[in-house]
Amino acid sequence: MAFSLDSILRENIKKAKPYSSARDEYKGTEGTFLDANENPYGSAIEKKVNRYPDPLQRDVKDALSKLKHVAPENIFLGNGSDEPIDLLIRATCQPAKDSILILPPTYGMYEVSAGINDVEIISVPLTRSFDLDPAAILAAVKPSTKIIFICSPNNPTGNLMSTDKVKTILSSFNGIVVVDEAYIDFADFTGFVPLLDQYPNLVVLQTFSKAWGMAALRIGTAYASKEIVSVLNKIKPPYNINLLTQEAALEALQNDSLKDEMVHKILAQRDWLRAELSKLPVCLELYPSDANFILMRTPDGKKVYDFLVDHVVITRDRSKIILCEGCIRITVGTEEENKRLLEVLKKY
Numbered sequence: 001m002a003f004s005l006d007s008i009l010r011e012n013i014k015k016a017k018p019y020s021s022a023r024d025e026y027k028g029t030e031g032t033f034l035d036a037n038e039n040p041y042g043s044a045i046e047k048k049v050n051r052y053p054d055p056l057q058r059d060v061k062d063a064l065s066k067l068k069h070v071a072p073e074n075i076f077l078g079n080g081s082d083e084p085i086d087l088l089i090r091a092t093c094q095p096a097k098d099s100i101l102i103l104p105p106t107y108g109m110y111e112v113s114a115g116i117n118d119v120e121i122i123s124v125p126l127t128r129s130f131d132l133d134p135a136a137i138l139a140a141v142k143p144s145t146k147i148i149f150i151c152s153p154n155n156p157t158g159n160l161m162s163t164d165k166v167k168t169i170l171s172s173f174n175g176i177v178v179v180d181e182a183y184i185d186f187a188d189f190t191g192f193v194p195l196l197d198q199y200p201n202l203v204v205l206q207t208f209s210k211a212w213g214m215a216a217l218r219i220g221t222a223y224a225s226k227e228i229v230s231v232l233n234k235i236k237p238p239y240n241i242n243l244l245t246q247e248a249a250l251e252a253l254q255n256d257s258l259k260d261e262m263v264h265k266i267l268a269q270r271d272w273l274r275a276e277l278s279k280l281p282v283c284l285e286l287y288p289s290d291a292n293f294i295l296m297r298t299p300d301g302k303k304v305y306d307f308l309v310d311h312v313v314i315t316r317d318r319s320k321i322i323l324c325e326g327c328i329r330i331t332v333g334t335e336e337e338n339k340r341l342l343e344v345l346k347k348y
């Protein structure tokens with residue numbers, strides 16, 4: 001099926017003229033800058049942050065481009081990956097008319113963003129083994145459906161989706177397929193970024209919040225066709241990534257081996273924690289994880305969660321979510337944190 005971005009964009013978005021910032025109109029870095037009503041003397045803090053930051057974050061994109069082997073034109077940076085989720089919905093879905101399709105149990109922000117934008121949510125549950133059912137998904141698509149959100153590795157189940165099934169959906173759906181790879185650094189899989197050229201309707205989301213350890217800085221990445229990236233750039237708030245975050249992301253990208261070392265430690269802890277959890281009576285089932293967390297089925301998720309909270313160990317109660325009856329989601333911590341968790345669970 002030939003994908004046409006134009007056919008799924010909202011009319012007002014197609015016509016929209018982006019805000020032209022001072023930094024867009026004059027791109028040079030040298031000169032007497034009297035264009036943006038900034039304070040010329042400096043800042044009320046030691047660090048000079050008196051000038052507006054690069055709205056297109058060119059330095060960060062150049063560094064990401066080298067690391068990921070993707071052209072800068074195929075990269076969008078957002079205030080967390082939550083921002084491109086919201087922007088994609090707003091670009092394509094007319095409120096009170098259009099729909100998105102989600103695959104529960106999954107990440108909650110797709111539904112929240114759709115709800116805020118008054119966009120209908122079509123839910124097609126994953127299979128019992130938490131994989132995709134392409135036939136059921138494609139059958140549930142309506143003419144109003146603009147985006148399918150696939151989370152892989154999936155939160156809260158932890159598993160990667162089958163690559164072939166994702167490809168089937170990509171080639172059969174005339175809308176955007178978002179593959180959310182927030183946890184891809186923990187998986188033994190290169191992910192979908194290398195397939196961007198093959199699928200004009202593919203958007204891959206990644207983030208600095210998990211493996212890179214920069215959740216507080218709010219920066220996430222969307223990889224997509226130049227056309228999709230231009231639409232996102234057109235509708236984003238002009239200065240969506242602040243200067244300190246841009247500088248920190250650049251620094252992190254230059255030290256990517258530090259990220260790799262942390263991922264390595266987390267994976268070693270994950271394997272050890274799995275083995276230890278499996279020995280406990282409270283553990284009825286442990287699901288395979290391609291991420292930095294483990295979904296564990298217990299006899300009563302709420303009770304186990306509350307018991308852990310009473311001992312100041314905080315996990316996520318997922319027991320009320322479809323297909324996750326009795327489950328808690330446990331983030332892999334440091335060795336000490338994981339030992340503390342096990343100590344408490346032994347008392348349960």
Ligand SMILES: *Cc1c(COP(=O)(O)O)cnc(C)c1O
Pocket residue numbers: 079080081082083107151155180182206207208209210215218219220
């Ligand atoms: C944590 C997470 C994100 C990250 O969101 P940010 O806004 O980048 O912090 C995105 N998707 C999933 C599935 C997540 O679990």
